[in-house]
Amino acid sequence: MKKKIRHRTHRRKRKAHSGQLIQIDATPFEWFGTSIKYALHGAIDDATGDVVGLYMTQNECLFGYFEMMRQCCLDFGIPQSIYSDRHTIFRSPKTGQLTVEELISGKTVNLTQFGRSMHELGVDMIFANTPQAKGRIERLWVTLQSRLPVEFAKRGINTLTAANEFLANYRFQYNEKFSVEPESDSLFVPLQEGIDIDEVLCIKHTRKTDNAGTFSFKGRCFQVLDKGFPIISARREIQVLINPRFGIRVEYKGKTYETIRYLKPQNKSANLNVTKKTINSVTPHLIHSSDEWKKIWWSEDYNLSLKFLYELFFEKQQSAS
Incomplete structure (x- = not known):
């Protein structure tokens, strides 16, 4: 009998600069110890492991990602690029589906509202083919799914409003404990004075x-x-x-x-x-x-x-x- 060959996966080396790459995703989970699942939207810096955004809503949705990016831009700055899955919030399902005739005629695929907002901010979007490709945020979910329900239960938090108020400060507490120093200078770009981030997101x-x-x-x-x-x-x-x-x-x-x-x-x-x-x-x-x-x-x-x-x-x- 032939021995089954197992393909090993290796962790990709961290980026050298903070703000060079941000991994984003959302995970549904029973955060309040009930049978109801809510979606936690998150963003983590690839170089430092800093959680740059956390926001919870009923479902994975556009507003959750907008609020998460709002936190990132206001608290850290505008990142150079974003690494996400191929959800329709980020990428039109027609992307890569145009025929040769359509491409020759000049037809293009419109950006999603999230993609358009990132384009206005000058952020590049990269799309992962598998969950393993964005392993840093997948590991973050494992950590938060074990920690946050305990934190919520200790404080009697059982609503989205209270959860988001708690998460606003929890991000920084988490980063103080788990983040690492980047190899090089930050590539986060501060918001220009006069720009209303809500009119972009x-x-x-x-x-x-x-x-x-x-x-x-x-x-x-x-x-x-x-x-x-x-x-x-x-x-x-x-x-x-x-x-x-x-x-x-x-x-x-x-x-x-x-x-x-x-x-x-x-x-x-x-x-x-x-x-x-x-x-x-x-x-x-x-x-x-x-x-x-x-x-x-x-x-x-x-x-x-x-x-x-x-x-x-x-x-x-x-x-x-």
């Missing part, structure tokens, strides 16, 4: 204003608020910025404008057809419960506003095969 879509200067998005009509900037004329192409931290803003010629809902006149017989099932379908999130968020959506049922946001940021997405 957001969803962006192009729209065009109508004759009244309003625009439509997801079946809703919005009006741009004039804050002393030149007013946006009719039939102008604008960038719509969506982020749970500020709601909806508009970018035009390098200027950012706030928006409010614009309600078109309706017949008296018109109704919203709001069902109890629709109202209760979304669990409120910490940031969305703020008074600022309610003011932004003052003209619409609050729960429906959450449903609208949920579909954009929090809906569970399928991984690419």
Whole structure:
């Protein structure tokens, strides 16, 4: 009988510079000792082992990765490159699937919203073929899955809000104990003064204003608020910025404008057809419960506003095969 050949895997040498490569991922786990799993999004520096971002949500989602990268950029700086799996949040499933004829004709695959935000920050994205390729963050999950449930139980933490408040400081405690010194200088780039990171880590879509200067998005009509900037004329192409931290803003010629809902006149017989099932379908999130968020959506049922946001940021997405 032939002896089975086992292929050995070797740990890749750490990068020389902190900020040269950040590994990112999310893991579902029963963090609170119940049967309910929540997704912890994390980012770890390849050179030092520093945990540069941790954020927990109900599912692996775009918002979780945005918040994780927000922590990284504000606390450490902008990394040179990111190493992730091939989840559709990071990489379009059409990537590498174009035919020769499509490539010759100049057709390209659009970036995902996360990929577009990384491109704006100047961050290169590298995609792993196997979980073993990003072993550093896979080993981090093993460590945190044994430690965090104990930490949460000791403090009576059993909600996402409380967990994220705890994780904000826990990252630094973890790094003091487990991180190592890099071989060379840091490649993290500090955020430039004047850049609003929330206007980069957001969803962006192009729209065009109508004759009244309003625009439509997801079946809703919005009006741009004039804050002393030149007013946006009719039939102008604008960038719509969506982020749970500020709601909806508009970018035009390098200027950012706030928006409010614009309600078109309706017949008296018109109704919203709001069902109890629709109202209760979304669990409120910490940031969305703020008074600022309610003011932004003052003209619409609050729960429906959450449903609208949920579909954009929090809906569970399928991984690419």
